[in-house]
Amino acid sequence: MHSILKTSLAALVAAGVTASPAAADGHALSGELNIISDMSNPAPRAVMEGMVEDFDALHPELEVNLTIVDREAWKTQIRNALGANPPDVVNWYAANRMRPYVDAGLFADISDLWAEPEFEALSSTKGAMTLDGAQWGVPYTYYQWGVYYRKDIFEEYGLNEPSNWDEEKANCQTLLDNGVKCYTIGTKFLWTAGGWFDYINSRTNGYDFHVALARGEIEWTDDRVRQTFANWRELIDMGAFIDDHQTYSWQEALPFMVNGEAASYLMGNFSVAAFRDGGLTDDQLDFYQFPVINPDVDYAEDAPTDTFHIASGAQNMDAAKEFLRFVTSADVQTEINSGSGLGQLPVNANASIDDDKFLKEGFDMLSGNAGGGIMQFFDRDFDAEMASVGMEGLQEFMVFPDNLDDILGRLEETRQRIYN
Amino acid sequence: MFPTPLEKTSRRWQISYQVLLPLMLIIWLLPLIAVANFSIKPEADFVNGNYWGIPSSFDAFSNYGKVFFESNMPRYLWNSLFITIPTVIGAVALSCMAGFALGIYKFRSNLLIFFIFIAGNFVPFQILMVPVRDLTVNMNLYDTKTGLVLFHIAFQTGFCTLFMRNFIRALPFPLIEAARVEGISEWRIFLFVVLPLMKPALAALAVLIFTFIWNDYFWAVVLTQGPTAQPVTAGITEFNSQFRAAYHLMSAGSIVAALPPVAMFFLMQKHFIAGLTLGAVK
Numbered sequence: 033m034h035s036i037l038k039t040s041l042a043a044l045v046a047a048g049v050t051a052s053p054a055a056a057d058g059h060a061l062s063g064e065l066n067i068i069s070d071m072s073n074p075a076p077r078a079v080m081e082g083m084v085e086d087f088d089a090l091h092p093e094l095e096v097n098l099t100i101v102d103r104e105a106w107k108t109q110i111r112n113a114l115g116a117n118p119p120d121v122v123n124w125y126a127a128n129r130m131r132p133y134v135d136a137g138l139f140a141d142i143s144d145l146w147a148e149p150e151f152e153a154l155s156s157t158k159g160a161m162t163l164d165g166a167q168w169g170v171p172y173t174y175y176q177w178g179v180y181y182r183k184d185i186f187e188e189y190g191l192n193e194p195s196n197w198d199e200e201k202a203n204c205q206t207l208l209d210n211g212v213k214c215y216t217i218g219t220k221f222l223w224t225a226g227g228w229f230d231y232i233n234s235r236t237n238g239y240d241f242h243v244a245l246a247r248g249e250i251e252w253t254d255d256r257v258r259q260t261f262a263n264w265r266e267l268i269d270m271g272a273f274i275d276d277h278q279t280y281s282w283q284e285a286l287p288f289m290v291n292g293e294a295a296s297y298l299m300g301n302f303s304v305a306a307f308r309d310g311g312l313t314d315d316q317l318d319f320y321q322f323p324v325i326n327p328d329v330d331y332a333e334d335a336p337t338d339t340f341h342i343a344s345g346a347q348n349m350d351a352a353k354e355f356l357r358f359v360t361s362a363d364v365q366t367e368i369n370s371g372s373g374l375g376q377l378p379v380n381a382n383a384s385i386d387d388d389k390f391l392k393e394g395f396d397m398l399s400g401n402a403g404g405g406i407m408q409f410f411d412r413d414f415d416a417e418m419a420s421v422g423m424e425g426l427q428e429f430m431v432f433p434d435n436l437d438d439i440l441g442r443l444e445e446t447r448q449r450i451y452n
Numbered sequence: 453m454f455p456t457p458l459e460k461t462s463r464r465w466q467i468s469y470q471v472l473l474p475l476m477l478i479i480w481l482l483p484l485i486a487v488a489n490f491s492i493k494p495e496a497d498f499v500n501g502n503y504w505g506i507p508s509s510f511d512a513f514s515n516y517g518k519v520f521f522e523s524n525m526p527r528y529l530w531n532s533l534f535i536t537i538p539t540v541i542g543a544v545a546l547s548c549m550a551g552f553a554l555g556i557y558k559f560r561s562n563l564l565i566f567f568i569f570i571a572g573n574f575v576p577f578q579i580l581m582v583p584v585r586d587l588t589v590n591m592n593l594y595d596t597k598t599g600l601v602l603f604h605i606a607f608q609t610g611f612c613t614l615f616m617r618n619f620i621r622a623l624p625f626p627l628i629e630a631a632r633v634e635g636i637s638e639w640r641i642f643l644f645v646v647l648p649l650m651k652p653a654l655a656a657l658a659v660l661i662f663t664f665i666w667n668d669y670f671w672a673v674v675l676t677q678g679p680t681a682q683p684v685t686a687g688i689t690e691f692n693s694q695f696r697a698a699y700h701l702m703s704a705g706s707i708v709a710a711l712p713p714v715a716m717f718f719l720m721q722k723h724f725i726a727g728l729t730l731g732a733v734k
Contacts, residue, residue, distance in 0.1 A: 072678075073693050073694050074693075075693075076694070100678075101677070101678075102677045102678060103694065105677050281697075283498065283499075283696060283697060284501075286499050286501075287499065287500055287501025287502075288501075290499055290500050290501070291500060291501060300695070302694075302695040302696070305696075306499050306696060307499070309495050309496050309499050310496055310499030310500050311496055311499075311500065
């Protein structure tokens with residue numbers, strides 16, 4: 033991994049790292065650069081360490097210190113870390129998850145970086161990095177969501193990838209008539225239901241509406257929200273989802289699809305590795321973008337984005353910005369997201385990706401066919417407390433759709449308490 | 453006598469007992485059997501939903517191999533040892549001395565101090581979570597083995613002192629008086645008269661504390677993070693990747709982590725049972 037990265041970097045250096053005004057001015061970066069990263073799982077950890085090593089090598093007079101914190105622990109430590117004696121660069125997440133740190137003035141405004149021409153290539157996530165009209169971080173990786181389905185089962189019953197809601201439902205009815213469930217899902221830990229809501233809501237009412245709802249600007253009892261649930265209910269009433277899904281985790285719901293009892297799974301791209309481990313070949317497994325429901329709204333896609341930010345109290349602002357330019361450059365993003373690294377998608381549209389059909393489809397979809405915008409997923413877009421109450425409600429709705437009025441009333445109460 | 457010895461019961465009862473016993477044992481051990489079974493399965497079995505069936509291929513070597521050679525498990529096991537053994541030594545040593553003082557000397561606040569030690573056992577340790585974490589952070593002991601050891605010693609000493617004090621109380625006091633008549637210093641009485649008599653209590657307590665500390669999960673999670681300091685009970689979650697739980701590796705890791713206390717139990721069974729009942733009847 034390191035060596036691959038190094039060779040590509042050598043090329044990068046040879047080509048001249050022109051993106052850097054600091055370097056162009058001839059001022060070499062010096063001093064210390066302190067980075068705290070939450071990339072603590074083995075593969076991401078190796079990626080992060082390799083990246084820092086290479087950045088260090090590019091700037092001989094700069095001392096780069098990397099601290100890696102457990103990913104879960106970081107979620108509670110970040111506020112402390114940014115407060116007293118802050119590091120220069122930290123990892124975090126895009127969209128509303130930035131809100132507490134932006135409001136508290138702990139993240140530095142880096143709109144000037146985003147104004148540089150190189151950042152055009154990152155435009156797919158610019159919306160997700162923007163709060164209050166300014167940008168507060170840069171993305172380094174994301175992955176697509178969509179419908180993963182059993183191609184062999186679809187072929188057996190003569191079905192094609194649906195492109196609109198009617199086709200989706202017609203496919204589903206054919207599957208059900210043949211004793212196959214349309215979708216597997218495990219809602220025990222709630223978040224999987226959030227994916228369904230994100231898609232049905234954004235396809236019904238559009239990205240802007242979805243984001244406004246996430247910001248608490250729209251009532252949950254609004255008729256447009258009810259329309260989303262009405263669309264969702266069509267599937268539930270058909271019996272499209274596997275039974276007793278509230279007792280399974282997302283992993284425990286995999287066997288239904290691997291064993292052919294269900295035909296598809298609305299999931300993130302990380303599920304592909306699991307499907308392959310379960311013995312599905314690329315001939316059996318395929319992917320399609322969630323179909324259109326309302327033809328008047330553009331595609332919006334869930335693509336949770338992981339990010340780097342500069343602390344507002346950073347000691348070495350120049351080096352921190354240079355590091356952000358480094359991690360967003362096409363070559364570095366190609367390397368870190370490759371199969372031997374994170375195995376996800378680079379955000380930089382000029383980056384290239386591994387020869388993997390799911391990564392390719394995802395990359396094309398997110399860079400070219402997500403005109404509505406990129407959503408960060410229910411539990412990242414909504415306020416944390418709203419998300420937790422919300423996802424409970426979504427799960428309840430999937431099991432007892434008749435409780436909808438009750439559920440929406442509860443969500444609306446929560447919204448008013450949190451956002452007012 | 454209760455319970456009635458089995459030989460004295462009716463034939464029918466004996467037979468049903470012999471049938472029921474293995475049955476209950478299997479039900480009782482079902483979770484452990486499942487973990488053992490999981491630990492030899494390939495990952496594919498979990499994606500296919502083959503949780504309880506026969507493993508589709510025998511992967512014990514590759515699973516346990518990964519645990520030992522491709523993860524931080526050995527590191528975590530060492531951490532566990534470096535946390536457990538100093539704690540056992542520290543807690544037992546301190547409580548021997550405290551027990552000696554409380555059991556032998558008569559001074560005014562003797563009972564009060566003893567009650568304070570006992571009272572410590574009644575504090576549910578979960579409520580100490582936040583203050584203890586802050587304390588270790590302020591003392592620069594957060595995420596170190598030393599911090600964990602110091603806390604465990606402090607917390608275990610209460611129970612150990614109760615145990616030791618009662619044991620020393622039960623020793624024949626004339627032995628100590630005889631030594632005093634001989635003019636032996638108090639320090640030497642402790643070392644050469646009392647300590648040798650305490651061997652069964654020492655062994656029992658050491659075994660008990662070893663299993664307590666080895667199996668501790670709560671403080672390991674609260675006070676440490678990462679492979680530099682975390683013991684094996686907390687380190688096992690490292691097999692979970694960002695998106696997926698690796699059930700097969702976690703099971704194999706759990707079995708490995710559980711072996712030392714289990715081995716301890718079988719090797720020191722006599723002391724273990726003594727430890728649980730010592731001081732119970734007095």
